Amino acid sequence: MTDTIKLLKAHRSIRRYTDRPVDPELFNELLRAGQSAATSSFIQATTVIRVSDADIREQFVELSGSQKYIAQAAEFLVFCADLKRNQVRSGQAEEDFSWAEQLITATVDVALFAQNMVVAAESAGLGICYIGGIRNNPDRVSELLSLPKLVYPVFGLCLGYPDQNPGKKPRLPLEPICHQDKYAKTEQFAGEIDQYDEFVRDYYVARSNGKLEFTWSEQMKKQAATQSRPFMLDFLNKKGFINK
Amino acid sequence: MTDTIKLLKAHRSIRRYTDRPVDPELFNELLRAGQSAATSSFIQATTVIRVSDADIREQFVELSGSQKYIAQAAEFLVFCADLKRNQVRSGQAEEDFSWAEQLITATVDVALFAQNMVVAAESAGLGICYIGGIRNNPDRVSELLSLPKLVYPVFGLCLGYPDQNPGKKPRLPLEPICHQDKYAKTEQFAGEIDQYDEFVRDYYVARSNGKLEFTWSEQMKKQAATQSRPFMLDFLNKKGFINK
Incomplete structure (x- = not known):
């Protein structure tokens, strides 16, 4: 087993961080590691919004369901699937980016980028926590971050030095x-x-x-019995995704 | 910069492989590394179909647009977003898994798992190539692999020891x-x-x-001028995804 495999297998989400900041050069290395992941047909559809403003952070804490570590972590990033950049640079119409297929490729692009960044971060002693809860209120996230059409917030990510050691x-x-x-x-x-x-x-x-x-199956039952962010299809359509 | 960050930044897709097989114990370690990635609300929505049958491999070569390395690589895997397992275990109805939100969480789950597996593989000297081309004909993929409702093929992955050294x-x-x-x-x-x-x-x-x-922007223009797998929304709907 390689050291990298050991690292991958040791992953746990970290929800409490020390005050230590992330060195700016390390942060850029993490981004470059993210960018080095495969990208579908070279679309490079990831945009990372780095949220440093304390007030915006607090609003993310609240809208994500009181996840206080969003305010506390050294870095909080919002990963966006971004086809707007490609649309602008291509000079094509917005409707040319509205296929369901493009939602898939852009979403996969973002996830591969983020996971590479996560692995890079953990290899440097940082801890992370993905925040799917930002999709509780994608309209508000869009407003807070001025996201245009053809850009949607996929998930957030907390990054910082761990101040806890939870089990796997x-x-x-x-x-x-x-x-x-x-x-x-x-x-x-x-x-x-x-x-x-x-x-x-x-x-x-x-x-x-x-x-x-509770068991895993019981958890899956409980989740399925609840509507799963029922506003998401409308939101995506409004943002120019999966219109066809 | 850590060794793992160096590894991540050195990624290139590999499209020619030696005959050397992947050791079964290493293969299982790669799967475990994949599983160790974060999973949204613990859904664990990834199923990997390991395609060894030569005839099925050849059909994948053809349907993916003559990507011959699919037949040649030591391993060819089809990564599926699988909510069927959760539906069966939860005892809930299929319709409870048809929200657009669940397409996103399941697709992200698959991508995080796959990228961890890719990083693990590369750390062990293997090369990889993602195959988005399997979505050229998702109906045929579904038939070939007997995929039920609530399971959709997100991408393929070739794995093997590199027999080329392309530039980044x-x-x-x-x-x-x-x-x-x-x-x-x-x-x-x-x-x-x-x-x-x-x-x-x-x-x-x-x-x-x-x-x-050609430039990057020219490539994006050319892609956008072509319909992007226009059958995908119907396919996903038929499979029980994004019906609401």
């Missing part, structure tokens, strides 16, 4: 995750996933001193 | 990529992007012995 969250076993030559039905892995469910329950019980007690 | 493709300068506190219009970076355009033109001229000669 257990993942599904490999059998249900990697299939051979064709898709294998979930029911085939009932035994493995049942066992994993028990493992997850034990993990939560231990972590919460008995206050939390 | 130049990326946009940092100024237009990372903005401070609010989105900055592309026009503000006209000078930087014009300069980059010339750089990209020189890169292509050098790489192709003068046969290719």
